[in-house]
Amino acid sequence: MSSVILFNKPFGVLSQFTPEAGHPALDQFGFPPGIYAAGRLDHDSEGALLLTDDGKLIKRLLDPKFEHPRTYLAQVEGKITKEAVQKLMQGVTFKGYRSKPCTAEIATEPEWLWPRNPPVRFRANIPTSWVRLTLIEGKNRQVRHMTAAVGFPTLRLIRTRIGNVELGDLQPGQWRAVTEKIL
CATH class of the missing domain: 3.30.70.580 (Pseudouridine synthase I, catalytic domain, N-terminal subdomain)
Known part of the structure; x- marks a missing residue:
């Protein structure tokens, strides 16, 4: 077993x-x-x-042929827009690669979230926001590359789900x- x-x-x-x-x-x-x-x-x-x-x-x-889903919560620099989320969903190009379409939505910081050590850097004049993405592929640092490609660099990345787990x-x-x- x-x-x-x-x-x-x-x-x-x-x-x-x-x-x-x-x-x-x-x-x-x-x-x-x-x-x-x-x-x-x-x-x-x-x-x-x-x-x-x-x-x-x-x-x-x-x-990659099994395309099992993985869900991530990303804290990004700036206030993410619906347009950026739409681009993420359609797939974006980074490092010469075009990502497959995914699901993405603007999210709120979860109540259950633990503090990170060290904390994400805080900058008073630049807000942060959250986006939830579910991908069916797993390129190296893919979520970070994707959010940066739409103008919202990832500050914190948490995988919350793999398949049904x-x-x-x-x-x-x-x-x-x-x-x-x-x-």
């Missing part, structure tokens, strides 16, 4: 078991032996990360066994 774990990856932690370049890694969170990250989140992103000992599941989650009330550094169907 394979095991699947949902982990709320804290800001600054690498999605690997070996620390590198001064960043802590997954080895410090007490996971059962033999599991591996099924995908990744950059060290400066937070939220849902799946870990498993099921190689076939990892392959399926990482293979939602982060829920897991706090940074906490994990639980996944019992629900993932895809």
Whole structure:
């Protein structure tokens, strides 16, 4: 029987078991032996990360042809517009790549949101806003590239859902066994 774990990856932690370049890694969170990250989140992103000992599941989650959905909340610099959200939904071009259409909507800062350490830089004369995106692809730093392409750089990025598995009330550094169907 394979095991699947949902982990709320804290800001600054690498999605690997070996620390590198001064960043802590997954080895410090007490996971059962033999599991591996099924995908990744950059060290400066937070939220849902799946870990498993099921190689076939990892392959399926990482293979772009399966187009499994991943939902993100992004805090962006500036007051995001409906026009920018529309562009995100249609797909944008970054680094010579055109993103697939996605779902996107203006969001509010969630009540359940934990403080980030270190906090997002605050600038009195530049407001921030939130956008929720659900993508079916996972290029390197894609959400950050997409929001920047429409004029709203990402300041904070939290993955809240992978397939059918939602982060829920897991706090940074906490994990639980996944019992629900993932895809």
